[in-house]
Amino acid sequence: MKSAKLIDSKVKIIDIEKPSLEGKGAIIKVLGCGLCGSDIVKIKHATKDNEQQIKLGHEVVGQIVEINSNASFKVGDIVALGHHYPCFNCDFCRIGAYSMCETFKKSNISPCGFSEYIKVDENHLKYTVYKVPDNIEHEEISFLEPLACIVRAIRRAGYELNKDNSKSNALVLGLGSIGFLTVQALKAFGVNAYGYDINNERMEFASRFDISYKKDKYDVIFMTSGSSKAIPTALEHVRDGGKIVVFSSIENEEGYKNNDIYYRELSIIASYSPSPEDYKISYEFLCNKKVNVKGISTVYTLDNLAHAIEDNICGKIFKAYIKI
Ligand SMILES: [Zn+2]
Ligand SMILES: [Zn+2]
Numbered sequence: 314m315k316s317a318k319l320i321d322s323k324v325k326i327i328d329i330e331k332p333s334l335e336g337k338g339a340i341i342k343v344l345g346c347g348l349c350g351s352d353i354v355k356i357k358h359a360t361k362d363n364e365q366q367i368k369l370g371h372e373v374v375g376q377i378v379e380i381n382s383n384a385s386f387k388v389g390d391i392v393a394l395g396h397h398y399p400c401f402n403c404d405f406c407r408i409g410a411y412s413m414c415e416t417f418k419k420s421n422i423s424p425c426g427f428s429e430y431i432k433v434d435e436n437h438l439k440y441t442v443y444k445v446p447d448n449i450e451h452e453e454i455s456f457l458e459p460l461a462c463i464v465r466a467i468r469r470a471g472y473e474l475n476k477d478n479s480k481s482n483a484l485v486l487g488l489g490s491i492g493f494l495t496v497q498a499l500k501a502f503g504v505n506a507y508g509y510d511i512n513n514e515r516m517e518f519a520s521r522f523d524i525s526y527k528k529d530k531y532d533v534i535f536m537t538s539g540s541s542k543a544i545p546t547a548l549e550h551v552r553d554g555g556k557i558v559v560f561s562s563i564e565n566e567e568g569y570k571n572n573d574i575y576y577r578e579l580s581i582i583a584s585y586s587p588s589p590e591d592y593k594i595s596y597e598f599l600c601n602k603k604v605n606v607k608g609i610s611t612v613y614t615l616d617n618l619a620h621a622i623e624d625n626i627c628g629k630i631f632k633a634y635i636k637i
Contacts (some may be wrong), residue, residue: 314329314331314428314429314430315327315328315637316328316329316425316427316429317369317428317615317618320364320365321364322359322418324356324550324622326615326618330335330342331422331429331430332423333378333432334381334432337382337434337435338433338435338437338438339377339380339381339386340378340431341373341376341377341378341394341430341608342376342378343373343426343427343429343430343637344375344391344451344636344637345373345451345452346370346371346634346635346637347370347454347456347458347610347633347634348370348621348622348625348635349372349459350374350561352622353625355369356369356622362567367526368425369425369426369427369618371394371396371421371422371426371458371634372457372459373393373431374392374445374455376389376391382435383612386442386444389443389470391444391445392442392444392445393442393455393457393596394443395441395443395458395587395592396421396426396590397412397417397418397421397441397586398417398436398439398441398514399412399414399588400414400417403415403416404605405417406567411588412465412586412587412591414515420437422437424458427615427635428637429615429637441458445510446600448588448600449599452612452634453599455593455610455634456606457596458592458601459490459491460595460598461587461591461594461595462586462587463491463495463498463595464587464595464598464637465586465591466535466586467502468585468591469558469583470556470582471533472499472504477563478502478503480502482506482531483506483507483533483534484507484508484509484526484531484533484534484535484550485508485509485535485537486509486510486511486536486537486538486543486550487510487521487536487537487538488508488510488512488515489510489537489632490610490631490632491537491560491561492519492524492537492538493508493518493519493524494604495508495535495537495560496508496524497522498598499535501598501603504515507525507526508524508526509550529549529622530550530551530552530555532555532556533557534547534550534555534557534558536558536560536561537560537561539561539564540563541563541564541568548569548573554577554578555580556581557579557580557581557582559582559583560584569581609631609632610630610631610632610633611624611630611631611632611633611634611635612633612636613634614632614637615635615637617635618635621635
């Protein structure tokens with residue numbers, strides 16, 4: 314079967330053996346997989362020593378073709394899924410830092426999302442796999458994992474679904490695909506949410522999702538921009554006593570100055586990857602169309618994966634969905 318692999322820092326589609334099911338789990342025929350910003354970061358930072366271990370693609374939609382599980386899925390089910398789950402038992406899990414858990418980091422789909430077939434294990438089926446309803450396009454439900462990451466960031470900021478957040482406001486800095494989803498997800502949490510990007514074209518595209526900018530002081534700033542230039546903008550817009558959620562890596566090591574944070578009593582918090590609870594909320598938001606992801610992705614074939622990556626890096630597209 315075909316599968317993507319990094320070879321000498323280049324993304325190649327190679328022919329490998331189809332995964333086989335031994336013990337519990339499922340084999341899934343991949344129908345499509347979203348290209349994540351983290352895939353691009355992995356490619357950019359790949360070295361000769363680590364490229365063997367790099368798995369590309371985790372925002373999978375597929376069909377179960379073989380299953381041996383206690384979960385309620387069956388052969389033929391169309392599912393969407395993510396790739397990591399925690400152990401719920403270690404010291405990281407105890408403090409709610411699920412994405413820092415060793416099990417979380419080690420767990421993954423095999424061989425990778427940009428493949429014709431993948432294998433998932435019993436815990437994936439329990440925590441990160443969801444049945445796709447008929448009323449949603451595959452391309453749309455492929456946002457299950459990225460939206461779950463966003464849900465976690467929103468919950469890390471202290472927002473909860475069953476609370477009244479209507480007096481709170483938040484600003485999302487950086488309007489790429491993650492920015493569009495973050496503003497909408499904040500609104501689904503009942504927060505007065507706005508977005509900003511220095512790029513006018515992006516601001517214009519954002520208006521399709523009812524996203525606008527308002528000059529104001531905000532309770533929470535979400536940093537989805539990969540540029541350190543957004544840091545002064547965040548400090549300018551955050552209310553004294555407010556929070557800045559770090560939700561993206563940046564190219565250099567620039568950060569927040571001690572006294573900027575101290576005298577204004579700011580909280581700088583980070584959010585990395587989702588927990589199983591976040592998948593549930595993400596799934597509900599997508600299925601009930603509380604977050605609109607239509608028109609964000611551009612579709613490519615697996616053979617054109619390298620092209621999709623190039624187009625994403627140069628900013629020609631917001632997001633790629635690889636149809637397999
Ligand atoms: Zn992702
Ligand atoms: Zn753990």
